[in-house]
Amino acid sequence: MNIEKRVKELVEEKIADKPNLFIVDIKMHSNGKLIILLDGDNGIGIDECVQVSRHVGFHLEEENVIETAYNLExxxxxIDFPLSSPRQYAKNxxxxxxxxxxxxxxxxxxxxGLTEDAITIEEKVKEKGKKAQVIESVIPMEQITETKVLISFK
Structure with a gap:
């Protein structure tokens, strides 16, 4: 049985009544760490993470899905995790x-802004000997390998 697939089903079951929440990533690492990353259109609270953790943990134990010791997170x-879904882009x-x-x-x-297959950004473009200009660029998702939110501490 695919552990990540079963965990995804369990998480979806638990957040079914919370349409603003969504799964970002589910990974079972070889060191026994099972990591579930969730987000919400308006953020996600610790209580919601705890509820999902309890639900998933209970069912994994009940069904004996993972035979070795594991750590559920x-x-x-x-903030340093790359954006991966359109919903993550939308909230940023x-x-x-x-x-x-x-x-x-x-x-x-x-x-x-964003569409299903592209994002729009305002970027400063500086040509040699000219003042920097702010232009709007549309970037197709398929050309992007990674996107991160940049935090400024100015």
Whole structure:
């Protein structure tokens, strides 16, 4: 039985009545650590993580899905965790993003919008000898390898 698939079913069952919550990632690591990352359109609280943890833990024990000792961790993705789903992009509109492109280029800009297959950012572009200009760029999702929210401490 695929552990991650069963865990996904259990999480979906538990958050079914909370449409603002969604799964970001589920990973069973070889060191026995099972990590479930959840988020919400308006963030996610510790209570919601605890409820999911209890539900999943109870059923995994009951069904004896994992035969070895494991450590279950349910949390929201840290600020340094790359964005992966359209819902994560949507909740970060207005924030500054760092984007790694498939061609190796790095781009930075404020997320102003998104469609199913592309994001729109406002980025500063400076040409030699000219003043930097803010332009709006549409970047297809398929050209992106990683996107992170950039935090400024200025």
């Amino acid at each position: 349910v949390s929201s993705p840290g 509109v207005g924030r500054n993003l760092g984007i790694k492109m498939k061609d190796g280029a790095k781009r930075e800009g404020i997320l102003t």
